[in-house]
Amino acid sequence: MRTKLRLTCSIAFLVIACLLIPLQTLVYSDEEQTAESVVYYIPVEQTVERGLEAFMSRSFKTAIENSATHIVLEMDTPGGAVDAAGNIATLIQETEIPVITFVKSKAISAGAYIALNSDEIIMTPGATMGSAAVIDGAGNAAEDKTQSYWLSEMRSAAELNDRDPQYALAMADQRIDLPELGAGAGDLLTLTAQQAMEVGYAESIATNRSEVLEYLGLENAIERDMEVSFSEQIARFVTHPVVIPILLSIGSLGLVLELYSPGFGVPGIMGISSLLLFFFGHMFAGFAGWESMILFVVGFLLIMIEIFVPGFGIFGLLGIASVIGGMLLASFSTGSMLIYIAIALVITALSTVFIFKYFGHRGPMKKIIHTDSTSTEKGYITNATRKELIGQKGETLTPLRPSGSAVLNQERLDVVSDGGYIGQGREIEVVYTAGSRIVVREVKESKLKEE
Template structure:
């Protein structure tokens, strides 16, 4: 969440200039009505879609945009960018809370010029939480988000204390309009009826059709995400990103360390290709990030074949990590996903290498061939036919020497004893080219 403060801070810059926007928007509200649905987790993919959708609605000649909201929230930084886009749009914006406008969803609704709520819908509970769903206790972050909510409420003349109570539960908030007192420890969540009573909604409706009749257009322009935007949203999701990193790292390492399979390398290249494609379509990645990644892979491959004392490897790792992290919208999340994926991929690669170590690239640098007798290789001609034969020592055997067996002169050895030249010897053992003898002693 701390990493999100920089992009969030951008959202505050437009609040002052947007304070005069409602009147101008009301004057420009003539014309068609465009409908944009915000019925999913709020993240960077949705942010890009909404920015494109607002521009398309304006280009199509619409004067009003109805935002159909039904979400439990999501990323605060993405919500802040969406809120800024809503404020800066010259079109009149109407938020229709179809189900829930919780957490970041409530902030998006508060930035709209008007709010209508379906019967049974709710708005509020906008406390800042981390990735594990735990409340963020950092006072700077909480204070910042409180001010964002308060500014969005004040922009359209809504009670700022209620907006503050949706985020911060440390203060007591009295709501005499509905006969409620929000005690410390309780976040404010408003039902449709209560929201109208406290001035947070213009009315309670039964369907989107009723909102469209109020807006003056029964045949609205529906703006849907494109196939590319849907794909980018899926591919840039943190869970999907982690899976792509695992497959990419494991696939490329297996192909580098245990070459010859082909499939792991293809899986690795495709996985990282999808990662960069998703971020490119979403508008986060550029060609330069892909170039950094490719350069990193090539440097790591060169490290395996060119001695560089680790220099190529270090440069390759730095280039690879830099390309991956810089291509993401949130570098902190990308780094975390890359770290987790690296650990998982290391286990996969270790198991794969163990079972296919005979095909490893290291075998190119280590002489592993052995010439064994069982495989038909012999270093000496076998002399098993000498076993039991008797000959005469030509030289003293100390313990090695030479003996004559018939007409053949053969190198021999004893088991350690000394035998003088001319003594009669018999062969007691033949081991390859080694012929072992002992002296033949006659009984006196």
């Protein structure tokens, strides 16, 4: 009887254990999934430039180091530099973690290209994506070679995740006609959220993060935000293609004005601050090293030596070459930096002429230009040769041994005889002038009359 009871209890225990183990496994798996699901949100906002590229590189590295399972790019950008967008796209492609782009407002131009490189695209109901033509710095269409390259990149980005490439090409090429989507001949394609869903360029429409996580099946995931630091904000601002020539112009103009002002004042502080800000931003963004800063400082010192130590210009030439070399080393594109430097030199030259011409004698600018002068009224006597005195007659006020004073046309002058002694009160005649030297000779006729 006891044997049967033990056997029955053992069987019951085994049955209960078999029922509990799968349930326990499911609960554990769900907890493990929840613990391992980590979503990093990375903002992709404002202009796409090298500062944003540096920030995204740091953000991806941080996400990977902290075992992120998904990266969500929260996008709202009007586009920007093609080279920066290309590097960001490479960063996305080389990341094994799924990357999702959540278009909160707009993904235009370079933003559309970045979004197409991500694994999935989710858009808010009012978001737009497209209009990705390449333009140059003047706002004109880029040359055919650049356009061809960009079209191939747009095609590759679309095909990367099995999207129909014709829509990506229509975003960058006005010749493609898609009237059903509002992009007729001469228009670039810009997709709304609903249109993107219809053509397979968006996987879902969501209004907030919660709906994004719900679509991804990550409702219980750990959410973490990447924020742009203050230093990165400065770096993004400083490395903007429009800001770079402005900083270089302010820097060079400030140093030029400082050369014409006494001591060290506002122009010098303004110039040095602008140039240091330029180098700081590029160093923080990862484009410049200490060698570029050292080269710039050496160049600046050589220019100062050339200014204060007269020479043959060798120090000045070496200084200018070092400064330009430091800027080129700090740049992300040598060609672009040469253009920026040329723009800064032109602006500096024009501004300097304008300031000296119209503001040199007004307000605080009086301190920049030396306006004082030496004049006869202030007691100064010019060293200019007075040829008009030659042949004029006067009278000696003091004996000439051989120098002394005389009166010529009611003007008292220092004179010197042509060799002999001339007494006081004698009539004299100017025979030669050179600078401040006035040579006189006694008039013999006056002697005969006195005798």
